[in-house]
Amino acid sequence: VIYLDHNASTPVRPEAAEALRLALSDLSANPSSAHREGQRVRAAVETARSQVARLVGAMPSEVVFVSGGTEGDHAALIGAAWALEARGKRVAMSAIEHHAIHGAAEVLEKLSFAIEHLPVGADGRIDPATIDALPDDTTVIAVMLANNETGVIQPVAEIARRAAARGMRVVCDAVQAAGKIPIDAKALGADYLVISAHKLGGPKGIGALIVRGGAPFEPLQRGSSHERGRRGGTENVPGILAFGAAAEMAGRDLAAEHERLRALRDRFEDGVRAAVPGTVVHGAQSPRLPNTANLSCPGARSDHMLMALDAAGIGVSAGAACASGAVEPSPVLAAMGVPRHLAVCALRVSLGRTTTPADVDAAIAAFAECVVLARGIAAGVGAKA
Amino acid sequence: VSLDTSTSASPSRPRAPGALRVLAAMSGGVDSAVAAALLAEQGHDVTGVTLKLWCYGQSPLSPRACCTLDAIDDARAVARRMEFAHFVVEAEEVFRARVLQPFLDAYAGGRTPYPCALCNQNLKFGDLVARMALVGADRLATGHYARVERMPDGSWALLRARDAEKDQSYALALIPYDVLPRVLFPLGTLHKDEVRAHGERLSLSVWDKPESQDLCFVPDGDYAGFMVRNLGETRGTTPGAFVRHDGQRVGTHRGLIHYTVGQRRGLGISAAEPLYVLALDADANTVVVGPRAELDRPALVTERVNWLVPSPPPAGTQVTVQIRSHHTPADARIEPREDGCVEVVFERPQAAVTPGQLAVLYVGDRVIGGATIARAAGETLVVIGASDAGVETQPARRG
Numbered sequence: 186v187i188y189l190d191h192n193a194s195t196p197v198r199p200e201a202a203e204a205l206r207l208a209l210s211d212l213s214a215n216p217s218s219a220h221r222e223g224q225r226v227r228a229a230v231e232t233a234r235s236q237v238a239r240l241v242g243a244m245p246s247e248v249v250f251v252s253g254g255t256e257g258d259h260a261a262l263i264g265a266a267w268a269l270e271a272r273g274k275r276v277a278m279s280a281i282e283h284h285a286i287h288g289a290a291e292v293l294e295k296l297s298f299a300i301e302h303l304p305v306g307a308d309g310r311i312d313p314a315t316i317d318a319l320p321d322d323t324t325v326i327a328v329m330l331a332n333n334e335t336g337v338i339q340p341v342a343e344i345a346r347r348a349a350a351r352g353m354r355v356v357c358d359a360v361q362a363a364g365k366i367p368i369d370a371k372a373l374g375a376d377y378l379v380i381s382a383h384k385l386g387g388p389k390g391i392g393a394l395i396v397r398g399g400a401p402f403e404p405l406q407r408g409s410s411h412e413r414g415r416r417g418g419t420e421n422v423p424g425i426l427a428f429g430a431a432a433e434m435a436g437r438d439l440a441a442e443h444e445r446l447r448a449l450r451d452r453f454e455d456g457v458r459a460a461v462p463g464t465v466v467h468g469a470q471s472p473r474l475p476n477t478a479n480l481s482c483p484g485a486r487s488d489h490m491l492m493a494l495d496a497a498g499i500g501v502s503a504g505a506a507c508a509s510g511a512v513e514p515s516p517v518l519a520a521m522g523v524p525r526h527l528a529v530c531a532l533r534v535s536l537g538r539t540t541t542p543a544d545v546d547a548a549i550a551a552f553a554e555c556v557v558l559a560r561g562i563a564a565g566v567g568a569k570a
Numbered sequence: 571v572s573l574d575t576s577t578s579a580s581p582s583r584p585r586a587p588g589a590l591r592v593l594a595a596m597s598g599g600v601d602s603a604v605a606a607a608l609l610a611e612q613g614h615d616v617t618g619v620t621l622k623l624w625c626y627g628q629s630p631l632s633p634r635a636c637c638t639l640d641a642i643d644d645a646r647a648v649a650r651r652m653e654f655a656h657f658v659v660e661a662e663e664v665f666r667a668r669v670l671q672p673f674l675d676a677y678a679g680g681r682t683p684y685p686c687a688l689c690n691q692n693l694k695f696g697d698l699v700a701r702m703a704l705v706g707a708d709r710l711a712t713g714h715y716a717r718v719e720r721m722p723d724g725s726w727a728l729l730r731a732r733d734a735e736k737d738q739s740y741a742l743a744l745i746p747y748d749v750l751p752r753v754l755f756p757l758g759t760l761h762k763d764e765v766r767a768h769g770e771r772l773s774l775s776v777w778d779k780p781e782s783q784d785l786c787f788v789p790d791g792d793y794a795g796f797m798v799r800n801l802g803e804t805r806g807t808t809p810g811a812f813v814r815h816d817g818q819r820v821g822t823h824r825g826l827i828h829y830t831v832g833q834r835r836g837l838g839i840s841a842a843e844p845l846y847v848l849a850l851d852a853d854a855n856t857v858v859v860g861p862r863a864e865l866d867r868p869a870l871v872t873e874r875v876n877w878l879v880p881s882p883p884p885a886g887t888q889v890t891v892q893i894r895s896h897h898t899p900a901d902a903r904i905e906p907r908e909d910g911c912v913e914v915v916f917e918r919p920q921a922a923v924t925p926g927q928l929a930v931l932y933v934g935d936r937v938i939g940g941a942t943i944a945r946a947a948g949e950t951l952v953v954i955g956a957s958d959a960g961v962e963t964q965p966a967r968r969g
Contacts, residue, residue, distance in 0.1 A: 496705035510658040511622040
């Protein structure tokens with residue numbers, strides 16, 4: 186199988202797997218324990234914390250290990266809004282945020298917070314000027330660094346600057362961006378940054394919330410002083426160590442991989458455009474993650490394409506799935522104003538560390554074949570109607 | 571249709587010699603699960619699909635019915651157990667246009683529809699057949715109790731299941747003839763208890779799941795309530811008159827969608843003799859009622875027939891005809907007409923010929939064709955001493 190779904194999850198790096206193995210076999214003590222075995226585990230955890238901090242230009246003390254992106258988004262948005270409750274019960278989020286931010290906003294709504302939605306343009310980007318128009322009692326703004334579906338990179342630094350000028354805090358979901366583009370948390374200016382290990386070669390179930398410069402924060406999970414009182418619960422030591430190793434390697438490879446993947450992605454997009462005239466690449470005019478292509482071959486519905494590509498040994502992703510698992514048009518593309526007939530044909534192809542030029546060429550050929558099959562279905566079903 | 575299994579749109583996946591690539595429709599019930607699992611066990615390359623017919627977010631259905639989120643999870647669990655791929659296929663639009671809308675239109679027009687046949691025709695053996703090309707499938711498999719065989723003359727035949735109790739050939743009578751060579755009914759030669767035994771043997775979680783009896787989209791069996799509440803239907807809901815054959819008004823009905831031909835219960839008319847629904851007149855918004863004997867009709871006329879033989883049979887062909895899913899087949903002869911419809915003349919009059927249900931024509935075990943019943947035909951015969959035992963008129967059993 187040619188795996189082109191790295192935005193969903195990535196193959197675990199050998200260094201991360203080795204760290205996991207080591208932690209499971211050799212580091213069984215509790216890092217909070219005072220004895221030397223405990224201290225040995227603590228040292229390993231703190232090394233990992235530094236590795237993770239380095240990947241995003243943060244201080245190790247700013248890193249809070251959490252269970253992944255969803256917990257990080259919840260802890261950040263709810264934790265910040267709660268801490269700032271006295272100033273206002275209103276938060277803002279972009280229209281293209283990840284489900285996890287939508288989920289956190291839902292919690293806040295139940296707690297009678299008001300939610301503002303920031304639109305995106307046809308280019309898939311948020312206009313930073315919309316920050317200036319937010320009501321004064323807005324306390325927190327959630328803006329992702331790179332969209333998971335289109336890969337479009339958001340003007341977070343400019344948004345953070347305008348937010349700071351109005352005394353508002355910024356939560357930045359950087360789950361898709363981390364390890365794919367350079368991140369300097371300080372330069373970015375977001376107060377809270379969320380990243381996840383399994384998107385950059387680490388295991389599932391571990392991530393980090395960066396709470397920068399003592400930004401206001403009420404922890405959701407309490408009970409002990411783990412993570413400096415910001416997240417109760419014995420640390421996921423194997424996950425943390427593997428995350429650290431993966432972050433280290435991702436940082437080391439980043440510049441070279443960025444160039445390599447961008448070239449492969451462009452080759453893929455050019456190849457499909459040439460093989461399937463009329464192909465539309467969403468967000469193509471905007472700065473994007475180097476590995477992500479989101480495209481529609483008109484007339485070839487994504488659920489048909491997904492099945493056909495799977496049978497042809499190519500694993501890609503469609504925009505969104507409903508509760509049943511059936512493919513639905515993506516809300517992100519809808520927010521960009523992509524017409525429905527194109528949105529129902531959108532597929533996300535995301536390359537990664539293990540992707541080769543041969544994979545890309547095979548994928549182009551498979552796309553061309555599967556588009557013919559999928560269009561045939563559409564014609565057949567339509568003909569009966 | 572070629573039987574050559576070497577041609578495939580998807581050359582990259584290897585398979586064992588003789589193995590077929592099969593697209594298996596899985597409702598989440600035990601029958602389709604066992605059908606798919608048996609094929610996987612035999613070494614065929616199975617891809618499971620569950621049709622999503624309904625937006626579950628807006629209309630929670632009973633967890634016992636098929637087509638629910640739980641049912642989709644059940645189908646997935648079977649695919650995981652048997653280690654084959656499974657997809658949920660969006661079919662809401664087709665379902666609405668080709669099954670639900672005709673269902674509503676039929677009730678509004680005073681007919682009693684049989685949506686399972688339309689679902690089989692348009693979704694399972696329409697939409698899914700079209701999707702076979704996507705995965706390079708040689709065959710489409712379902713859990714229906716029916717058989718497909720090649721006859722000595724080279725034609726393909728849809729046949730009744732070995733398990734007469736479970737036979738679903740009636741519900742399959744509208745599927746196109748040319749899909750017969752491409753379908754597999756692994757349960758056609760099995761009895762229901764054998765199917766459950768296979769399910770248990772293969773450790774399928776659904777092996778003892780209760781049978782669904784009603785329409786999958788109306789699990790509580792309240793069709794009228796479903797149409798009004800869930801679909802906002804207003805046609806056929808206006809009260810009108812119960813009338814006798816001679817036009818005498820004998821009461822007020824609640825709206826046509828509440829009645830079906832042959833119905834006796836729930837009419838709320840007091841009369842010297844038990845009264846049955848004889849006919850529904852949508853134009854006049856009346857329900858014609860009369861005694862049991864008047865239910866018997868000597869013939870019927872269908873809508874356009876779906877022939878499951880290479881060419882339509884000659885006039886006068888002797889058949890047995892089944893006019894409801896649980897009707898005991900009756901001897902009859904058929905008179906095909908120019909317009910593709912057929913007149914079916916019963917050997918003995920049949921009770922409750924119901925427009926909207928199917929008339930399925932059999933020669934022996936073979937389905938030679940099927941069509942929607944347009945109307946009863948011929949004069950009503952009064953049969954002396956007809957019993958009062960009620961007529962099996964349950965409309966739309968699933969299949």
